[in-house]
Amino acid sequence: MSQELTPDTTIGQRLPLVDSWEKVSGRGVYIEDMRFPNMLHARMVRASVAHGLVRRVDLGTARRVPGFVAALVPGERGTDIHFGVLPISEDETALSAPRVLYQGDIVAAVACEDELAARDAALAVRVEYEERAPVLRPKDALQETSDPLHARSVGGTNIHKTVDQAFGDVERAFAEAHAQAGGEFRFHGVNHAFTEPIGCIAVPEPDGRMTLYSATQVPHYVHLALAKVLEMPLHRIRVVKPLVGGGFGGKSDPFPHEMVAALLARKTGRPVKVIFDREEVFLNNHGRHPTAYRLQVAADREGRLTGLDAHALIDGGAWASFGVVTTYYNGVLSQGPYRLPAFRYGGRRVYTNKPPSGAMRGHGAVNARFALETSLDELAEQLGTDPFDLRAQNALPPNTVTLNHLRITSNGFLECLERVRSASEWDRKFRRLPYGRGIGLGCGFYISGSALPIHRTRTPQSTVHVKIDVDGGVTIHSMAADIGQGSDTMLAQCVAEAIGVRMLRCRVLAKDTDTAPLDLGSYSSRVTFMAGNAALRAGEVIRRKLTHACARLTGRRAEDFVPGGDETYVHRDEPSIRVRYDDALAEALADNGALIAKGVYRAPKLGGGHKGSGAGLSPTYSYQAFVAELEVDAETGFVKVEKVWAAHDVGKALNVTAVEGQIEGSIHMGLGQALSEEMRYGGGQLLNGSLLDYKIPTPLEMPEVEVHIVESNDPEGPLGAKECGEGALAPILPAVANAIYDAVGVRLREVPMTPERVLAALEDRSRRERRAGVAAGKSA
Numbered sequence: 001m002s003q004e005l006t007p008d009t010t011i012g013q014r015l016p017l018v019d020s021w022e023k024v025s026g027r028g029v030y031i032e033d034m035r036f037p038n039m040l041h042a043r044m045v046r047a048s049v050a051h052g053l054v055r056r057v058d059l060g061t062a063r064r065v066p067g068f069v070a071a072l073v074p075g076e077r078g079t080d081i082h083f084g085v086l087p088i089s090e091d092e093t094a095l096s097a098p099r100v101l102y103q104g105d106i107v108a109a110v111a112c113e114d115e116l117a118a119r120d121a122a123l124a125v126r127v128e129y130e131e132r133a134p135v136l137r138p139k140d141a142l143q144e145t146s147d148p149l150h151a152r153s154v155g156g157t158n159i160h161k162t163v164d165q166a167f168g169d170v171e172r173a174f175a176e177a178h179a180q181a182g183g184e185f186r187f188h189g190v191n192h193a194f195t196e197p198i199g200c201i202a203v204p205e206p207d208g209r210m211t212l213y214s215a216t217q218v219p220h221y222v223h224l225a226l227a228k229v230l231e232m233p234l235h236r237i238r239v240v241k242p243l244v245g246g247g248f249g250g251k252s253d254p255f256p257h258e259m260v261a262a263l264l265a266r267k268t269g270r271p272v273k274v275i276f277d278r279e280e281v282f283l284n285n286h287g288r289h290p291t292a293y294r295l296q297v298a299a300d301r302e303g304r305l306t307g308l309d310a311h312a313l314i315d316g317g318a319w320a321s322f323g324v325v326t327t328y329y330n331g332v333l334s335q336g337p338y339r340l341p342a343f344r345y346g347g348r349r350v351y352t353n354k355p356p357s358g359a360m361r362g363h364g365a366v367n368a369r370f371a372l373e374t375s376l377d378e379l380a381e382q383l384g385t386d387p388f389d390l391r392a393q394n395a396l397p398p399n400t401v402t403l404n405h406l407r408i409t410s411n412g413f414l415e416c417l418e419r420v421r422s423a424s425e426w427d428r429k430f431r432r433l434p435y436g437r438g439i440g441l442g443c444g445f446y447i448s449g450s451a452l453p454i455h456r457t458r459t460p461q462s463t464v465h466v467k468i469d470v471d472g473g474v475t476i477h478s479m480a481a482d483i484g485q486g487s488d489t490m491l492a493q494c495v496a497e498a499i500g501v502r503m504l505r506c507r508v509l510a511k512d513t514d515t516a517p518l519d520l521g522s523y524s525s526r527v528t529f530m531a532g533n534a535a536l537r538a539g540e541v542i543r544r545k546l547t548h549a550c551a552r553l554t555g556r557r558a559e560d561f562v563p564g565g566d567e568t569y570v571h572r573d574e575p576s577i578r579v580r581y582d583d584a585l586a587e588a589l590a591d592n593g594a595l596i597a598k599g600v601y602r603a604p605k606l607g608g609g610h611k612g613s614g615a616g617l618s619p620t621y622s623y624q625a626f627v628a629e630l631e632v633d634a635e636t637g638f639v640k641v642e643k644v645w646a647a648h649d650v651g652k653a654l655n656v657t658a659v660e661g662q663i664e665g666s667i668h669m670g671l672g673q674a675l676s677e678e679m680r681y682g683g684g685q686l687l688n689g690s691l692l693d694y695k696i697p698t699p700l701e702m703p704e705v706e707v708h709i710v711e712s713n714d715p716e717g718p719l720g721a722k723e724c725g726e727g728a729l730a731p732i733l734p735a736v737a738n739a740i741y742d743a744v745g746v747r748l749r750e751v752p753m754t755p756e757r758v759l760a761a762l763e764d765r766s767r768r769e770r771r772a773g774v775a776a777g778k779s780a
Helices: 020-024 115-124 170-175 219-230 256-268 278-284 323-335 366-383 387-393 413-423 487-499 527-554 581-592 656-675 732-744 755-779
Strands: 040-046 052-058 068-072 106-112 126-131 159-167 179-187 199-204 210-214 237-240 272-275 291-299 305-315 343-350 437-447 462-468 474-477 506-509 561-563 568-571 578-580 595-601 621-632 639-649 704-710
Touching: 040 115, 040 256, 040 278, 052 106, 068 115, 068 256, 106 115, 106 256, 159 323, 170 291, 170 305, 179 366, 199 256, 210 219, 210 256, 219 237, 219 256, 256 272, 291 366, 305 323, 305 366, 323 343, 323 366, 323 437, 366 387, 366 437, 366 732, 387 413, 387 437, 413 437, 413 621, 413 639, 413 704, 437 732, 462 487, 462 527, 462 581, 474 487, 474 527, 487 506, 487 527, 527 561, 527 568, 527 578, 527 581, 527 595, 568 581, 578 581, 581 595, 621 732, 639 656, 639 732, 656 704, 656 732, 732 755
Parallel strands: 040 272, 210 237, 305 343, 474 506, 639 704
Antiparallel strands: 040 106, 052 126, 068 106, 159 343, 179 291, 199 210, 199 272, 291 305, 437 621, 462 474, 462 595, 561 568, 568 578, 621 639
């Protein structure tokens, strides 16, 4: 909701994050920094085979390691209770037994007096397996089998989830099309590569309660999973989120190691700490799904899009995780930002004997967006039109509904296109740069939080509590998880704006399930929109109490008082009548004893009546248009991205510094997937599970980025804001691919577009040109 800003506003300014000082000074507390008296260190015992049955776990040698205290083995209480982030597909357990599903799966765990002892003891555990043939290729997982990896898979296969949707007359759209483009695309798996490894500490309390400190994006979902595995009521379990060193979706599930830590803490009566090394982070994975994607898009003679036909085969690895959502998102989010009169999508997510895939920044949209955006460029070439013009011609207008019932409200897509077209000097450069240099466009469309929560309850999706101290300090309680994106700062801004006080008065406590009200966590780009709205509403309740105090002090009506700057409330019709915040507070406290308020957010009821209609629904959507300029070395295949122009419709930039940081960070991460990052396997074994072998971009690869913030002022967003944390990743991949085509004339359909793949594409084109030349010579 857009509204008039107060004179003391911080909205739209450049602000440091509220936790910046403690981080840069080294005073911030992360899981690795935490110690408890008598604390044990745990280490996972991981499967050495990709698929097999556990026949025996031998602890004999491990027990003799100095410092060994306890072990958790298959069959112990709680180890076989299923949990998961989605209630409809809970298939994970604390220990994977009797069947292990990938090399690195957790078979057992040990707890020792120190980390070195734990490492030695874990290596000393002997596990005997009955090996079984692993399912490694997604297409093999489609076949019927008498022994599926999961009992709840589809129809005697290793298919986890199927989605089939069709709207409009797709067959006719393609039969009557003037032009169509597309093809088969391949996307390799990608890891989040966050700076802070995964970790947690479980602390058994003297009264029998359990406290878990975890670097998680979703304290609420961890809370629910712990209650199930420990078979304890929620009020007997406390989850605390310390500072988190990045997540990007990779810490948005409840994980087996959290359950293991709690089970070991209960067994030993001592605190238990788990910190993964980097290889374990890769084995835990839950990153971007490897995907085979087939897409065709059609247009009529005038350049109007007439149909889209997409099919995805998605490699989910060993576990379900967010996979149901992923399967839907690979199709439904292709409905924006363009009008499509006919659409068909078939998605299959399969189980394989590899580390699990899950949610990653831009969840479900990145691979599909690459296929669509590169195909649109191919279509524009066939039609003889400019890629910008094709997209602008087919852009969804504001205040409309897509074919699959996604409600479109604010929409700054056309402005995004205009801004980057002008700034990049597109019309001067496109198809006019020398060979080896190119410029390309990629666009995007993403949710601002899911309108349907994972757990279908009547509970609000976000609740914020605000309390005013006697001296005027404002304390904000929320369970929205700040993982570095700046949501605590956003909450402080929204509450300060609503009350009419300086932001420095505000303190955010957003980490403890014992004291903070329910919030679903940090995923799906939901926090600003949902928690921000809840914060505003809580602040508005406080402000009404203060303006009623002003009315009592002045004999005027409460509704006539508005923030007047310098922490005062002023009468809108009689500006000489002013009440200081401190005086209004003193009066309000005299009447109420304490100023406490809550604000909640529930998404509006959205969607159609078709199966899967809840997928992709959001209160609003963000829009992006990116242009990349680059150079391709035709001798080596090396691609150097030199500059990116990025326009993002964020609704309203609450904190310009944070918005720019999200966009720049998304581009950096997207360039990794575009050009270098992939998880490589050999016979089920992960081959590059380290930051030495897994090639993330360094600062040397980061291009100059020119950010263009577009503000469409969403009518339902907090102060007009909507997402900017995930949607900015997807457009950079097709922008790079389209620029490579402009530079050297080859279209790449396998990601990442490594130097080897660029060279192979150039060599393939040369072979085809040579064959064409020979054929032309013979015919002559």
